[in-house]
Amino acid sequence: MADIHLEYVVPEDDFTRAGEASADLKARLKKLGLSSEAIRKVSISLYEGEINLAIHAKGGRISVDVAPDNVHMCLRDDGPGIPDVALAMREGYSTAPDEVRSLGFGAGMGLPNMKKYADEFEIESTVGVGTTVCMRVFV
Amino acid sequence: MKIKEIAEVLNAEVLTATDLEREVHTACGSDMMSDVLAYVKDQAVLVTGLNNPQVVRTASMMDMVCIVFVRGKKPDDSIIQLAQQLDIAILATDIPMFPACGILYAKGLRGGN
Numbered sequence: 001m002a003d004i005h006l007e008y009v010v011p012e013d014d015f016t017r018a019g020e021a022s023a024d025l026k027a028r029l030k031k032l033g034l035s036s037e038a039i040r041k042v043s044i045s046l047y048e049g050e051i052n053l054a055i056h057a058k059g060g061r062i063s064v065d066v067a068p069d070n071v072h073m074c075l076r077d078d079g080p081g082i083p084d085v086a087l088a089m090r091e092g093y094s095t096a097p098d099e100v101r102s103l104g105f106g107a108g109m110g111l112p113n114m115k116k117y118a119d120e121f122e123i124e125s126t127v128g129v130g131t132t133v134c135m136r137v138f139v
Numbered sequence: 140m141k142i143k144e145i146a147e148v149l150n151a152e153v154l155t156a157t158d159l160e161r162e163v164h165t166a167c168g169s170d171m172m173s174d175v176l177a178y179v180k181d182q183a184v185l186v187t188g189l190n191n192p193q194v195v196r197t198a199s200m201m202d203m204v205c206i207v208f209v210r211g212k213k214p215d216d217s218i219i220q221l222a223q224q225l226d227i228a229i230l231a232t233d234i235p236m237f238p239a240c241g242i243l244y245a246k247g248l249r250g251g252n
Contacts, residue, residue, distance in 0.1 A: 016217075019196035023225075026200070036202065043200045044176050051193075104172035104189045104197075113177050 004028075004066040010053040015103060018054035021062050022047040029071070038139040042071050045117040045135050048110045049075040055100050055110075056080070057131065070119075074134040081127035089115065089123075140164075140246055142205050142228050145184065148242050151207065151232035154214065155223050161204055165251030168240045172197040179203075182251045186243070188236055192218050199225045210235045 006028075008021035026043040034042075046062070053060040057079025065072045082088045088095075089111050096106025111133075115121045118135035125131040143159035145151070153159065166184035169175050175185065175197050184205045185198045190212040198206050205228040208214055213231055214222075222229045232239060 016192045019193060019200075023196065023199060040200070040202065047196065047200050048173075048176060103191055104170060104193055107171055107173040109173035109177050113173065116177070 003068075004064075006064040006066070008062040008064070010050050010059045010062065012059035013054075014059075015054050015100075018050045019047055021050055025064060029066070032066070034071075034139050038071070038137060041117045041119075041137045042073070042139075045114045045137065046073055046075075048113045048117075049073070049133055049135075051105050052110045052133075053077055053079075055096050055105065060130075070136050070138045072134070072136045074132060076130065076132045078130040081129055081131055082123075082125040083127050085123055085125055140248065142230075144246070145205065145207065145243065145248075146230050148246055149207065149230065149232040149234055149239055151230040154219050154229040154231055155227070157223065157226055157228040159228065161228070163205060164247075164249065166240070166243055166248045167250065168236055170236075175201060180251060184243070184248065186236065186239055188212055190214055190218070192221055194218070195221045195225065195227060195229075198222075198227055204228060205230065207232060207239065209239045 022043050029039045057077035060077030063074050091112040092108040094106050094108035100106035119138050120136040122134045142161050146153050163183035165182040167179050167182040168186040170189045179201050185203050186207045188210050208231040211233045
């Protein structure tokens, strides 16, 4: 299988469209014949990332590289940044507004879920500059 | 049980033209999609009172095949179309979450792993 490179843009202020990138990637990986376990790990971690971009960062950019033995995903935004990354990684900690909770998210599970489902997880954030999250799932 | 039996016991309206003969054995009830993503493993049916497109997206990520909207929630056309596209059956019942889950449990659906 040749390496595949994909780019997605998560639009600003359109929560209803968050999830389109992960749905597209999921369909592609299915066609490539990856195991359902690997596809689920990729889809959930990317989906949570998309939701985060929509909730906290007014959208962002996603790049995905599919190699024969792993899927590597990077999500980048120019959002407000995370002042305390360790705190943000804690299950249940959330800064999401009530409006987001009424949509079924914002329970402080996003980043912990991403870390849980990805085999490798890295996060870098600078307040006022933005956040980059990179994840790898071995397939 | 079959999806069409779920529709019958919950007196639910079927809003998609998907395969209602599909057998399902497990379900989960939640309005919090983050929890569905965190804890669901192999459940086939999502019972929810939350009404937005992310319900369908979440169900799809978890390979679920049926969503039951409870307490009279009626998803709009865009939600129904998305579900149709992803081959997920949409049912809508007036019964609230707790009794709806109880009825399905009594009929043999379980929580799964």
